[in-house]
Amino acid sequence: LAKTTQPISMDSYEGQEVNITCSHNNIATNDYITWYQQFPSQGPRFIIQGYKTKVTNEVASLFIPADRKSSTLSLPRVSLSDTAVYYCLVFSGGYNKLIFGAGTRLAVHP
């Protein structure tokens, strides 16, 4: 089971781009990289998922280098409403492998 390491917290200001990097040195060939977002007093919400290279959707971009030992979640032009905890998960869909970790607490300031 691949373990992930990400910063405990980050601070940013409105309008800036935020990049959160996750390290997963032991990622397996079949593993996907998935990011969730959790607002205070709510359940987590799926943001984005990728296997290699770059994935972009309406919320974020996910950059994955060729060795797949790390990944970077990029949030363009953040606003106050992006203040949340962001979780990086690496797993291949087995139910008992869903481990969230402590995540990265992002605080966006005016």
Add this chain to the structure above:
Amino acid sequence: NAGVTQTPKFQVLKTGQSMTLQCAQDMNHNSMYWYRQDPGMGLRLIYYSASEGTTDKGEVPNGYNVSRLNKREFSLRLESAAPSQTSVYFCASGGDGTGGIRYNEQFFGPGTRLTVL
């Protein structure tokens, strides 16, 4: 389309009391899950159900029982509550790649905040 609903939203129990947390989903997902989240920590899987009629233990099953009543409903029961079970409980569904949804994309309910005194 309500997604995943949970009842109750808040509950206070005394040590030794029992209660059942209810969860229902209207997205026709096969898989359902129960997690707990302690303050400042990530979620931990308690039990999951891959389909109606099947349940399996997750990372922290001790002190809990579950019932997959039908495809829509998955309940979590605390038979004898302990202070260590004070937590926020989340129910989720999906994530198994069936029905057009992605693997690993689970849909979460709003949570039940449980305090055991």
